[in-house]
Ligand SMILES: Nc1ncnc2c1ncn2[C@@H]1O[C@H](COP(=O)(O)OP(=O)(O)O)[C@@H](O)[C@H]1O
């Protein structure tokens with residue numbers, strides 16, 4: 369059984385089901401990537417795993433513990449951390465204040481974790497006194513990822529971390545995400561840059577209409593002619 373397992377998720381907004389039996393998993397040290405067309409329900413699946421959406425069916429377990437009924441803050445206490453697709457930093461707060469906000473649940477000394485985040489993203493240390501809103505798009509995404517790491521998560525969930533950044537900045541972010549996974553964190557990530565993301569994915573999911581159209585290793589999905597033609601632009 370996988371470390372993180374979200375199984376048979378069904379649910380949506382109001383009475384409409386957006387997720388129709390979606391299953392995603394990630395093990396420690398692994399990068400699991402969800403790709404799929406706009407509106408497929410990728411963000412909805414991430415929200416459901418994090419508890420921002422009540423499920424009508426299905427379950428979310430972490431290390432064998434059933435989290436299905438827990439609120440997002442309770443899931444953070446269980447080890448989950450989530451970087452949403454939009455509004456993932458506080459633009460008027462400084463970089464350092466954003467990181468401090470990320471650690472709001474902690475009562476212990478956070479300075480060591482902050483140094484780890486600055487080690488991963490050195491530019492953030494330089495800019496720690498600047499409002500996050502003044503940073504470039506790629507740097508803001510670093511702040512968002514750094515903030516999520518401040519809880520010392522065992523599962524890091526990222527919804528389109530490379531949205532709107534240049535290819536070079538995307539490659540750099542992916543390298544940092546690989547580094548994060550190597551520390552033993554389970555990474556579950558949604559990506560529009562599907563080909564590049566599947567290249568670093570141990571596990572990949574193609575989501576369509578709220579259900580798993582294809583589930584395989586990243587490598588196998590990239591090699592699948594059907595997946596390439598339909599979802600990866602050939
Ligand atoms: N807050 C919301 N209220 C109602 N419908 C929503 C909401 N967010 C997303 N949707 C709808 O759910 C579907 C899936 O959206 P989403 O999960 O954001 O897709 P993706 O991330 O794959 O692009 C879309 O049809 C979208 O319009």
Ligand SMILES: [Mg+2]
Nearest residue numbers: 410411412453
């Ligand atoms: Mg989305």
